[in-house]
Amino acid sequence: MVxxxxxxxxxxSTQPRKQRKYSYNAPLHTxxxxxxxxxxxxxxxxxxxxxxxxxxxxxxxxMRGQHKKKEGKVDRVNLKREKLYVTGIEFIKKDGTxxxxxxxxxxxxxxxxxxxxxxxxxxxxxxxxxxxxxxKPVLTSADSExxxxxKKSQGETK
Numbered sequence: 001m002v003x004x005x006x007x008x009x010x011x012x013s014t015q016p017r018k019q020r021k022y023s024y025n026a027p028l029h030t031x032x033x034x035x036x037x038x039x040x041x042x043x044x045x046x047x048x049x050x051x052x053x054x055x056x057x058x059x060x061x062x063m064r065g066q067h068k069k070k071e072g073k074v075d076r077v078n079l080k081r082e083k084l085y086v087t088g089i090e091f092i093k094k095d096g097t098x099x100x101x102x103x104x105x106x107x108x109x110x111x112x113x114x115x116x117x118x119x120x121x122x123x124x125x126x127x128x129x130x131x132x133x134x135x136k137p138v139l140t141s142a143d144s145e146x147x148x149x150x151k152k153s154q155g156e157t158k
Contacts, residue, residue: 006030031079037105043113047124048131054084054105057114062086064107071111075100084108 006025013019023034037054040061044050054060058074072086083102090098115121 028079031082034082035077035079035084035105037084038109039113040109040111043110046128047113048128049124052110052113052124054108054110055114055117055120057116058110059112059114060084060086060108061111062089062103062107063109065103067101067103078102 006022006027010022013022023031032053035054036051037058037060038051039047039049054074054077056074056076059071060074061071062068067089070086070089072088075085075087077084081102082105084105085100085102086108089101091101092098113120113124115124
């Protein structure tokens with residue numbers, strides 16, 4: 001008998017039908033993780049993050065499809081369908097009615113983050129400060145060249 005409910009113990013499967021079943025039956029708190037959107041390069045440098053959960057009010061740029069390079073604010077996010085809607089981008093039907101276009105989060109990039117949410121702002125600032133205080137050494141191109149030469153010389157001596 002096939003289990004119809006979501007299983008948290010399910011790890012992975014190579015079968016596409018099981019992967020689809022997992023995502024279709026996923027609860028909203030799991031779907032929320034799939035509605036993350038890439039940040040623009042200047043926002044990546046500012047916040048130290050690659051992606052952020054998209055929220056209503058974020059300014060985004062469409063990266064794929066017929067609306068490519070258009071910008072607008074996120075009007076709403078539908079977690080159930082894992083889609084987001086952008087103001088000003090609509091599909092006009094033959095009878096003249098306008099329907100908002102649904103976008104997949106992977107086809108969109110955040111240009112400006114809406115920081116009116118206090119929790120979101122605090123979380124992004126906390127991550128930013130922890131990254132600035134980290135003591136990880138940053139490799140430059142000169143360092144990588146010297147390490148390559150060192151590895152070559154080590155290989156020749158063996």
